[in-house]
Amino acid sequence: MIRLAPRDDRYPVRLRRLGRPPDPLWIWGELPPDGAPTVGIVGTRRLTDYGRRIAREISMALSRAGATVVSGLAHGVDSVAHTAALEAGGRTIAVLGEGIAHFADHGAVRRRQLAQRIRKQGALVSEYDLDLRGTEWTFPRRNLTLAALSDALVVVEAPEGSGALLTADHATRLRHPLFIVPGPLDGVTWAGSNRWIAEGRGKFLSSAQQVADALSLGPIPPVGQRSDNALTERLMALLAAEPVDMDRIAATLGIRPVEATTLVAEHVIAGRLSPTPDGRFARVA
Numbered sequence: 001m002i003r004l005a006p007r008d009d010r011y012p013v014r015l016r017r018l019g020r021p022p023d024p025l026w027i028w029g030e031l032p033p034d035g036a037p038t039v040g041i042v043g044t045r046r047l048t049d050y051g052r053r054i055a056r057e058i059s060m061a062l063s064r065a066g067a068t069v070v071s072g073l074a075h076g077v078d079s080v081a082h083t084a085a086l087e088a089g090g091r092t093i094a095v096l097g098e099g100i101a102h103f104a105d106h107g108a109v110r111r112r113q114l115a116q117r118i119r120k121q122g123a124l125v126s127e128y129d130l131d132l133r134g135t136e137w138t139f140p141r142r143n144l145t146l147a148a149l150s151d152a153l154v155v156v157e158a159p160e161g162s163g164a165l166l167t168a169d170h171a172t173r174l175r176h177p178l179f180i181v182p183g184p185l186d187g188v189t190w191a192g193s194n195r196w197i198a199e200g201r202g203k204f205l206s207s208a209q210q211v212a213d214a215l216s217l218g219p220i221p222p223v224g225q226r227s228d229n230a231l232t233e234r235l236m237a238l239l240a241a242e243p244v245d246m247d248r249i250a251a252t253l254g255i256r257p258v259e260a261t262t263l264v265a266e267h268v269i270a271g272r273l274s275p276t277p278d279g280r281f282a283r284v285a
Contacts, residue, residue: 022127029123040150042164043077051157053265061208063090065220097142098134143167152177158192179205184279207271243280
């Protein structure tokens with residue numbers, strides 16, 4: 001574990017550009033080179049199955065394309081994004097809202113175990129004294145650091161008042177590309193995300209390739225594409241005439257809802273399908 005000041009040559013250039021760079025900055029693990037592309041993936045702790053699948057597939061796709069995934073190691077979207085990046089063989093950075101030693105001693109067991117994996121394929125980062133516990137004031141500042149370390153930011157699923165939207169606001173002020181995954185109109189955990197899209201505050205995300213293009217990563221292949229071509233053909237035929245909701249997709253294809261969620265998410269990330277504002281899914285022309 002190292003302690004860096006902004007004047008240190010090893011201090012991240014992205015943070016040095018801030019008006020008030022974190023001083024000091026604690027790093028456990030190894031950060032990628034300053035020129036390596038990074039993407040932040042954030043969202044709610046109370047994510048839906050669809051949000052979980054989308055966060056996983058986006059993180060895996062961009063990791064395989066060469067981006068380092070940045071998130072906050074919270075329960076929910078953050079942990080899913082970190083785990084998917086590791087599973088894809090990529091690198092990931094966890095930005096903590098507390099001291100690293102405090103998290104190592106008092107964090108939830110599963111997230112402490114995840115942290116051990118992260119430091120071997122990336123780094124844990126904190127601007128707080130090692131033993132400081134997280135408070136109401138530490139996380140907002142953490143969100144700025146997370147946004148600054150991310151060349152682009154993806155909001156997967158965020159309710160009104162979400163910390164993910166605070167991070168998105170920082171990304172906008174820093175003029176970093178912001179992408180937002182849309183959700184069903186009646187989904188409470190998607191309310192903030194949908195409002196931001198409606199207000200034009202972030203780009204409607206329909207595929208991982210949009211983010212890859214913003215980061216100049218080049219073409220990326222579909223992630224987790226199913227070998228069951230017949231099932232995919234039936235799905236596309238079902239959606240040929242009009243958008244269809246997830247329940248009808250599962251019933252028509254004769255598969256479990258969780259399997260339908262997986263199938264649809266794969267094709268959303270691949271850019272073949274797109275969610276509609278009312279929570280249904282449509283083919284992309």
